[in-house]
Amino acid sequence: MSLSLSADRPTVPDEADNGVWLECIECGETYAPFEAVRYTCDECDGLLEVRYADLPTFDDFEGHGVWRYAPALPLEEGVTIQEGATPLYEVPRLEESVGVEALRIKHEGMNPTGSFKDRGMTVGTAVAKELGVGRLACASTGNTSAALAAYGTRGGMETLVLLPAGKVAAGKVAQASLHGARILEVDGNFDACLDIVQDLASRGEVYLLNSLNPFRLEGQKTIGLEILEAFQADYDAFPDRIVLPVGNAGNTSALYKAFRELVQAGALEPEEVPKLTGVQAEGAAPMVEAIENDADEVRRWDDVETRATAIRIGNPVNAPKALPGIRETGGTAISVSDEEITDAQRDLAREGIGVEPASAASVAGLRKLRAEGIVDDDERVACLTTGHLLKDPDAAAAAGGDPEPVPADTDGVLAHLEE
Ligand SMILES: Cc1ncc(COP(=O)(O)O)c(C=O)c1O
Ligand SMILES: [Zn+2]
Numbered sequence: 001m002s003l004s005l006s007a008d009r010p011t012v013p014d015e016a017d018n019g020v021w022l023e024c025i026e027c028g029e030t031y032a033p034f035e036a037v038r039y040t041c042d043e044c045d046g047l048l049e050v051r052y053a054d055l056p057t058f059d060d061f062e063g064h065g066v067w068r069y070a071p072a073l074p075l076e077e078g079v080t081i082q083e084g085a086t087p088l089y090e091v092p093r094l095e096e097s098v099g100v101e102a103l104r105i106k107h108e109g110m111n112p113t114g115s116f117k118d119r120g121m122t123v124g125t126a127v128a129k130e131l132g133v134g135r136l137a138c139a140s141t142g143n144t145s146a147a148l149a150a151y152g153t154r155g156g157m158e159t160l161v162l163l164p165a166g167k168v169a170a171g172k173v174a175q176a177s178l179h180g181a182r183i184l185e186v187d188g189n190f191d192a193c194l195d196i197v198q199d200l201a202s203r204g205e206v207y208l209l210n211s212l213n214p215f216r217l218e219g220q221k222t223i224g225l226e227i228l229e230a231f232q233a234d235y236d237a238f239p240d241r242i243v244l245p246v247g248n249a250g251n252t253s254a255l256y257k258a259f260r261e262l263v264q265a266g267a268l269e270p271e272e273v274p275k276l277t278g279v280q281a282e283g284a285a286p287m288v289e290a291i292e293n294d295a296d297e298v299r300r301w302d303d304v305e306t307r308a309t310a311i312r313i314g315n316p317v318n319a320p321k322a323l324p325g326i327r328e329t330g331g332t333a334i335s336v337s338d339e340e341i342t343d344a345q346r347d348l349a350r351e352g353i354g355v356e357p358a359s360a361a362s363v364a365g366l367r368k369l370r371a372e373g374i375v376d377d378d379e380r381v382a383c384l385t386t387g388h389l390l391k392d393p394d395a396a397a398a399a400g401g402d403p404e405p406v407p408a409d410t411d412g413v414l415a416h417l418e419e
Contacts, residue, residue: 079121140172212318245279306341
């Protein structure tokens with residue numbers, strides 16, 4: 001089975017509940033959505049997707065934020081802290097220096113906990129309530145743990161997070177802690193944390209809210225829907241390309257799914273679908289390797305390293321959903337160095353947009369693809385910036401200038417300014 005941009009509508013299985021069901025992307029097995037806890041296919045261990053009997057068009061959306069898109073989601077309402085409806089900034093100087101027809105920055109750092117993870121959690125925690133599970137858990141490079149802690153407590157549920165010791169930015173640990181998550185620091189990288197939390201979930205100890213959970217990706221589809229609606233309003237056209245940082249490839253999968261569903265609904269032509277373009281850090285680039293080698297599977301990288309700790313991931317669990325997304329939309333994937341990431345973080349900061357390092361990877365990747373001639377100068381592009389500057393204050397301080405000590409009197413300050 002392949003995830004393609006086809007207008008074919010699925011047959012609704014008996015397991016559907018209110019027109020919603022889960023389907024394995026590998027073998028097509030179908031499951032009831034809310035009866036039992038299940039993250040992967042019982043038959044073949046393949047990834048699951050949420051499927052719908054009825055798919056909405058743009059005319060069906062009303063309201064504000066993630067829940068504007070309720071007709072495209074598995075529930076009518078979620079555990080909400082007013083997530084979504086993030087800005088799509090103009091960046092005239094950056095647009096000119098990169099050299100494209102239009103460049104817009106979709107700043108997901110403007111969500112309630114400062115990253116796109118909130119869009120998935122508003123849906124994921126609501127499904128957890130529907131299933132009646134107790135303790136919620138995730139492995140995280142930081143942002144998922146912050147969002148899980150906030151949405152979990154808001155929904156009245158207990159939360160447990162597993163973090164790679166010493167590799168999570170300070171703002172994120174602070175958030176998880178203050179929102180009341182129990183934080184376990186694992187002596188290993190993110191991928192080891194995810195292995196453990198998947199084991200805990202399969203033993204029934206916790207409800208898993210990593211992006212392996214198909215319901216989370218439903219919320220993340222709304223990033224793509226917002227970008228399409230905003231481009232339509234501003235340019236009377238959809239973007240040619242969406243460039244995004246890649247870790248577990250959840251967003252890549254979610255945006256592709258949003259576009260596939262619009263094509264199925266007749267709201268988008270296959271040739272109008274933006275080219276999904278993934279960017280990874282050089283020290284953690286298994287998806288880029290798979291795209292470059294035209295491989296069907298991604299090789300797990302055991303040793304990963306990058307300053308962009310949010311995407312310090314060697315085993316992107318959503319690769320089977322994301323690889324077709326990049327290929328079928330005519331996109332590509334590229335890796336960038338930590339220096340290129342920091343330069344892009346500074347470029348965005350000069351436009352007044354504060355992002356964490358992983359987020360700046362999208363802009364760094366676009367600049368590189370433009371320089372290599374892979375992106376054309378007549379393209380209209382949206383870059384996704386996934387997390388806020390304040391998430392990683394140490395990285396921001398290191399990328400910025402140093403404070404200058406001065407004496408506590410005006411003449412002394414003036415003398416210093418004239419130096
Ligand atoms: C700031 C930031 N950017 C990007 C990612 C990667 O996202 P995805 O797993 O959707 O590829 C993450 C999370 O892992 C993140 O926290
Ligand atoms: Zn299966």
